[in-house]
Amino acid sequence: MARFLSAIPITRPVLIALIIGGLGGVLFMVFLLEFDRYSSTNAFCTTCHSMTYSAEEYQKSVHYNPVSGVRAECGHCHVSEGVFAATWDHIKGGKDLWKQLFGADFDDPVVSALHLPDAAFATRKWFKETGSATCQRCHVLEAIQGKRADTAAIHREETQGKSCIECHENLVHRHVPSEETFKREAWNRMVEEEFGLEPGAAERILAK
């Protein structure tokens, strides 16, 4: 290594390159940190109109208005902790941006509602794969006491080999059934009824 370094003559340009590179690296990391932080906020996520539908439900949930005052923002649950993992999640999330720009018209609340189950299934899968890591940013299994006497016992004795998502889903956003028992036709009829559309409209919208 020393021989390799000594092989590089520390000339002025090299020194400048090192300084610029070093500074650039630091700036890049700061940029990533700031990018991840900002792009995890409610304000950023809801700049897409399609996301405001999810936000409406979230704002009615305990995660938005807990007694403790500790508000979980979009990214706290949906973006992993740590700059590299967070950046990777944001890169993966880029496909949603792509769909927003070039896919179906998710800003239309009907389109959004019709596609919601698929989003929910994908998100649940992600929570399972990550062992509900983002939940555990705030929730510590050993510290869960609950209001009822048995809540602590359940979390002590019934959680072997499970992560939060195994038992807790449909907490924040609109209720979506499990993928296994989901019935597309029933969901479509519900959305049609909700938006006053004639039967069959949902299938036509999804086929577009």
Added chain:
Amino acid sequence: MPSVPIGLRATIRIGAGFCFLSFTGPLLAAKVTLDPGHWGNPAGEECVNCHTKSSAGLAMEWRESAHAKAGVNCLDCHKADVADPDALKHEGHVIATIVSPKDCGRCHEVELREQQGSVHAEAYSLIKDRIPAMVDNLTGPAVQAAGCDQCHGSRVKVKGDGTLDPETWPNSGIGRINPDGSKGSCSSCHGRHLFSKAQAREPEACARCHSGPDSPDKEIFEASKHGMIYASQRHRMNLDSPQWVAGKDYTAAPTCATCHMGAAGKLPSTHDVGMRNAWALNSPVSQRQFLVLLEDGGKLEIPAGSPVPKRGEEIEKLDGTFTKVKSVVTPERRREAMTLVCLECHGKPFTQGFMKQFDNLVELFNTKFAEPARAIMDELYRGDYLTPLPFDEPIEFTYWELWHDEGARARHGASMASPNHAWWEGMYLVGRNFYGKFLPQVREEAGAEAQAIIDRHLTDEAGHGWLANPGQHNPILGYGQREGGDG
């Protein structure tokens, strides 16, 4: 009104066999004969662990139950198929919240067969035509969920997101239309999660619905000699006995279940609660009723007097579907079945006399009040004195209550031996409201034509001749009493 003899041929027929009751199933409450391999799903143990903590009361009730002792656990009853409309994933298992009669019938086959098509199972269909008037107009949808449907059963709606619509659930109404299409709710009588036989044999099991102004069967039973003895001799009722045959396993008193469902002597038990009812008592005019047994396992009540369907004939059910007639049970045979219960404790002439008193009161209600009132209402509607819309004129409330409330109370009172309900709570009010409210309202609505309408339908033969003798006095209200009399 066709006259039906009330002779006790039943007793004569005992020796001749019970072919006419063969559809009622075995003598005792059916024992589950399936191999125990059908239940005891090991995964169900997990449910118990968690639910002992999360819903301790529910789990404790189950622990005390015959189900728990036989090894039947949560998953055995609640397991569902992913294709079921109300299936949901819960802690890794596909289950359904609602355990329908069809689910219970996976083991309790005989009870399911008897219950399907019974007046209980059809309780939702029986009143669905009244909903527009009573709920949509008179009150509002909130009443249907909290009132009507809690007894008659709701049509449970599974929403597109897989949740049960709170407008229709929770509900344990006896004619509930379940997401799997089956009708009824076993837990209506067999409370969750103990499912106690003893509890369902008590009159209190019926009181949630069979009480109140229109069907005060709880109050009637309590006011009857049967109810009085039951209350004082409850310790002798042997309610926990696996076998519960009246006259054999207990003799102190009958409960609702004894007469309407229970085994008595050689009469088998049944989960078709209306099977032994010869009369339809909750109708504007009572009619004796045929029980039509259908090919698809369902049943239908047909009033005596209307054409009796023939075996093999195509027939429309209450829900609008069609099936074929398997056989027809006459009102006389239904009365004979009921009579067999009485005979375990009473003599023939006693039973015959009681039934005569009951039938006489129903006939009196019919001929003196129900039929004239119905005919007068018909004329008022046909003559445009009333709008076709129900309950927008005061007389419509009067007429409705005349048969639905006090009229039903009188008839039920006579059927179950409560003199107070037959008279003060029943026929007295029928008479008072007929003469004191209904007829004056007819005069208000029909004006100059009223007297002609009334005269057409109130006959001396039916017992209205007394109105023509205003001079006939009676000391009941003080007229003609002598000075210094003891009143």
